[in-house]
Amino acid sequence: MAVAQVRDVAKKAGVSPATVSNALNHPEKVSAATLARVQAAIDDLGYIRNDAARQLRAGSNPAVGMIVLDAANPYFTDVAQGAEQHLAELRRPLLLGNSAQREDREATYLDLFEQQRVAGILIAPVGNVLPRLRRVRDRGTAVVIIDRNAGADEFSSVSVDDKQGGRLAADHLLSQGARRIAVIGGPGGLRQVQHRLRGAQQRIQQSPEASVEFLETDAMDTESGRRSTESLLARPLHERPDALFATNDLVALGCLQALAHHRVRVPEDIMLLGYDDIAFAASATIPITSVRQPSARMGLQAAELLRLATEDPQAAVQHTVFQPELIVRESTSRE
Amino acid sequence: MAVAQVRDVAKKAGVSPATVSNALNHPEKVSAATLARVQAAIDDLGYIRNDAARQLRAGSNPAVGMIVLDAANPYFTDVAQGAEQHLAELRRPLLLGNSAQREDREATYLDLFEQQRVAGILIAPVGNVLPRLRRVRDRGTAVVIIDRNAGADEFSSVSVDDKQGGRLAADHLLSQGARRIAVIGGPGGLRQVQHRLRGAQQRIQQSPEASVEFLETDAMDTESGRRSTESLLARPLHERPDALFATNDLVALGCLQALAHHRVRVPEDIMLLGYDDIAFAASATIPITSVRQPSARMGLQAAELLRLATEDPQAAVQHTVFQPELIVRESTSRE
DNA sequence: CTGAAAGCGCTTACAG
DNA sequence: CTGAAAGCGCTTACAG
Known part of the structure; x- marks a missing residue:
């Protein structure tokens, strides 16, 4: 079955194609009686406008x-x-x-x-x-x-002011007693990652007793968080961080999984903080502190x-x- | 600045529009030298094909x-x-x-x-x-x-064989000692919901000591799960179910939130089972048993x-x- | 209010 | 291998 076109509708309604088009696009230019006949023809034939043609002629999408x-x-x-x-x-x-x-x-x-x-x-x-x-x-x-x-x-x-987000995160971790903070996320070229990291660094540098390191990942998914955390847990105990700042919540969930897998207690042994405050952060095994964006x-x-x-x-x-x-x-x- | 068209590219490359089109769509029909000139002209002008026109003429998207x-x-x-x-x-x-x-x-x-x-x-x-x-x-x-x-x-x-999924869910809950099972999800007109529910019902009816009820929701999101669970917890203790089967994991997460909020222990007081096995089910406050779909x-x-x-x-x-x-x-x- | 004519930017046979 | 002509299905002025 061929697809119905404007000219088929026009023929059926006993009008010209131009009038069909006007009925569709500028109904106020068409009499009520004509409008009804056109509409009936459209319904009858199951006419569906061809967007490519419309767009080409109208010049805009x-x-x-x-x-x-x-x-x-x-x-x-x-x-x-x-x-x-x-x-x-x-x-x-x-x-x-x-x-x-x-x-x-x-x-x-x-x-x-x-x-x-x-x-x-x-x-x-x-x-x-x-x-x-x-x-x-x-x-x-x-x-x-x-x-x-x-x-x-x-x-x-x-x-969102991501530097401020990084500062909020770092400030909170420090206030909770963190001294060795690892920031996890990436790729490092991503603006959001850079700003969240820099905000955190700026705040941490104001506390001489605290230090910060950056673990760059390829992506910002759960898998990346898991792998980075595994690498941290492979270190001797005294070289481990006492807090992780994941640059988004998916990464944070990955961190949490790896920590749980190694029976590291959160927050007692290592604290964890995420970003975005997605709904799942609140429902996590250990509900995750996060920086909310609207x-x-x-x-x-x-x-x-x-x-x-x-x-x-x-x-x-x-x-x-x-x-x-x-x-x-x-x-x-x-x- | 006007947007470059095929004819502009053609003029610049010293060929006809048809040749430009061939260079783009059937490069094997065009000599290497011409191809290179056309390509250079395209790059020069930043030509981007108009999909509406292409589609209209080619007749397919x-x-x-x-x-x-x-x-x-x-x-x-x-x-x-x-x-x-x-x-x-x-x-x-x-x-x-x-x-x-x-x-x-x-x-x-x-x-x-x-x-x-x-x-x-x-x-x-x-x-x-x-x-x-x-x-x-x-x-x-x-x-x-x-x-x-x-x-x-x-x-x-x-x-996916959703009836089988419902059966698996019910079978497991019964084997864990559940006797009053509430199925939560909706709308009831949705085929997936019907089948998961029916599969569960069929299995439960085989156990004379067990009963099942269906709490229909408008949607299949966290909020729906939370609200349904609240209504269950408003009942007298002896009228509460001892297991919830949520027809997807988002609903299950909502159930979990409401249960936690009322300090109901999972699984000791009420068991919870979801559907889909989304990644977040495994990371939930209480990791959620779920029916996985590939x-x-x-x-x-x-x-x-x-x-x-x-x-x-x-x-x-x-x-x-x-x-x-x-x-x-x-x-x-x-x- | 309605219709005949033109044209949107491309690609497709077809002729050379 | 290349180009002139036609046409995809619509909408837009314009004339009536």
């Missing part, structure tokens, strides 16, 4: 593309959900791409979104995509950067900044910086 | 659409990841839609995918979408159903069945049914 660092991380599903909710109100579909922290995948999704001429792109960048994003914007696509203030002067962005609100605000940028390409660039919040739980509470 | 019941559930992110991996090898982008168990959202994504004339659709259905899926297929779009054997005769499908493999197989269906629309319908596996943990181990 309402959809918005989004690229996240890890689609399996509840933090990013929350951000995406916030963005999707706001975009749905604007009648804009969200196309979600997962870079999995890999530059090649990031580039593939950027290709795809550009080829589709999406109206806008929301991106949590992995690689140095700024030059590319500039070209994207110059071709007329709005861009908003999530979770990064690099490129801050050129693109609107939504982020994930859904960040997604919503990113979508809003994108709306502003698409509606007025000349509009001033805007940066929304949220403040992180420390949520204290058992994994760092020694008394 | 390589992309595949997927609709899941809950994009925030790690089970579905795992399934999606499996599918995406296989589709990537076939050079097919995956467009992911989240129905959030809502029929209106499911319909919206089906609209979107149909308008985009995707090559295929992978769907875990919420509502009664079979009539619609029939029309979709009749228009030439391949369809594979995930996680449902309803409609089994018409569409290829990938599923999520990534299911996604991969769904993509493979879709490939078969797109390559030969006349190909026979195929059903892959995986067997569930019980993973026993602390939440049900009374000794």
Whole structure:
């Protein structure tokens, strides 16, 4: 069975294709009687508009593309959900791409979104995509950067003060008596990791009796946390840290698993602190202290900044910086 | 700055638009020298193909659409990841839609995918979408159903034997001494819920001393599990169940939170068993016994069945049914 | 309010 | 191996 087209609908309704199009896109231009006949013909034939043709002629695609660092991380599903909710109100579909922290995948999704001429792109960048994003914007696509203030002067962005998050984490661990802190996460090139680490370092350096080291990982998943922790536990006892600061909660959960496996007590022997405050941090074997980011609100605000940028390409660039919040739980509470 | 088009590339390379198109789509038809000039022109101008035009003319969209019941559930992110991996090898982008168990959202994504004339659709259905899926297929779009054997005769499908899963769960709880079992999940119209419940009921009815009740929820998230459990704990002690079978792990985590909040001991006072075996089940406050589904493999197989269906629309319908596996943990181990 | 004509940017036969 | 012409299915001015 051939797929119905505008001309089939037009013939059935006894009008021209132009009128069918108007009934669909500008119903106020069409008389009520005609509208009803067109609608009936559409229902009869099961007509479904061909988006490629519409888009080609109309010259624009309402959809918005989004690229996240890890689609399996509840933090990013929350951000995406916030963005999707706001975009749905604007009648804009969200196309979600997962870079999995890999530059090649990031580039593939950027290709795809550009080829589709999406109206806008929301991106949590992995690689140095700024030059590319500039070209994207110059071709007329709005861009908003999530979770990064690099490129801050050129693109609107939504982020969290990650240095402050690192400071909060370190400050809390020190106040609980930690003296040897290991920061676990990576890759080190990722802006978020750098800032969380630097914030922690800055705070720890103010305490002469405390020290900090950085264990870099390839990824930010549970497996990475487990492996890093295993390597720490392979050391002689007196060279082990007394606190772990994982740069996200998935890594923290991995750390917790390795610690439990080796019967290291948390927090008595080693304290553990995560980042993002995903729902599972609170439900963990030992509930995990974590630095909360307002994930859904960040997604919503990113979508809003994108709306502003698409509606007025000349509009001033805007940066929304949220403040992180420390949520204290058992994994760092020694008394 | 205007966006570069084929004709601009052609002019710059000193060839015709047709040759540019051939260089892009059928490089074997073009001489090496011409290919190099075209490529140089493309790079120079930063040309990006307009997918809408390509698709309109070529008459097909390589992309595949997927609709899941809950994009925030790690089970579905795992399934999606499996599918995406296989589709990537076939050079097919995956467009992911989240129905959030809502029929209106499911319909919206089906609209979107149909308008985009995707090559295929992978769907875990919420509502009664079979009539619609029939029309979709009749228009030439391949369809594979995930996680449902309803409609089994018409569409290829990938599923797990959920009745068996329910039986495994009930059998284990009974063997651990449970006598009053509450099944928590919903909505009751969802095929997975029905089968898991029915499997459990069948097994429990074989034990005259045991009873089962069903607490239906609106959704399958943590909040639903928490609320249902609260209502159970509001009962007099002797009317409480001694075991909870949550129809997925998110619900189970919610149950666990409510139980902990009321200082009910797990498994001593009430046992808890979940479904899906998401990674977080093992890391929970009390590690949760769960029925495992091979999520990534299911996604991969769904993509493979879709490939078969797109390559030969006349190909026979195929059903892959995986067997569930019980993973026993602390939440049900009374000794 | 309605319709005839043109054209969005590409690719596909086809002729050379 | 290369190019001129046609056309994919829509929507947009424009004329009536």
